[in-house]
Amino acid sequence: MSHDPQNAFFSKASANSDTHESVPIVEATYVDDEALFLSASSPKALDNAINILLTELILTFAAHGFQINWKPGKSEAMLRYRGRGAQKAAEARLHEGRTQIKLPTSADREFLNVVDVYKHVGSIASSDG
Numbered sequence: 001m002s003h004d005p006q007n008a009f010f011s012k013a014s015a016n017s018d019t020h021e022s023v024p025i026v027e028a029t030y031v032d033d034e035a036l037f038l039s040a041s042s043p044k045a046l047d048n049a050i051n052i053l054l055t056e057l058i059l060t061f062a063a064h065g066f067q068i069n070w071k072p073g074k075s076e077a078m079l080r081y082r083g084r085g086a087q088k089a090a091e092a093r094l095h096e097g098r099t100q101i102k103l104p105t106s107a108d109r110e111f112l113n114v115v116d117v118y119k120h121v122g123s124i125a126s127s128d129g
Helices: 012-016 043-063 086-092
Strands: 098-102 111-114 117-120 123-126
Touching (some): 043 086
Antiparallel strands (some): 098 111
16 A cells, blocks of 8 residues: 555545555554554545555565554544544444444454544543543
């Protein structure tokens, strides 16, 4: 997966673009706990950003012989769509009655669990702020 560094994937201009150039990843940090934040101008752009991020994480870790534990409680996401198409985008994420994000490179239908509240080392983060 690659993207055009001059036209970030979350910008309105790139939402309709099919042209991308390769940009090498030059650094990857390995830590036990990591939090990533994505924001986008539309539900469609957010879905695209999520796909790019997850693909790059999986491929980068695999290239170095690492795997990410995607099980609930180990890797989880908070997801909030806003704007036109938000309800449709949220409904598209439902799988077996739960909101989940299908991992883009998973042949065996692995999912990232979506939660409203995440508790970690005495801190609580929630999707409603």
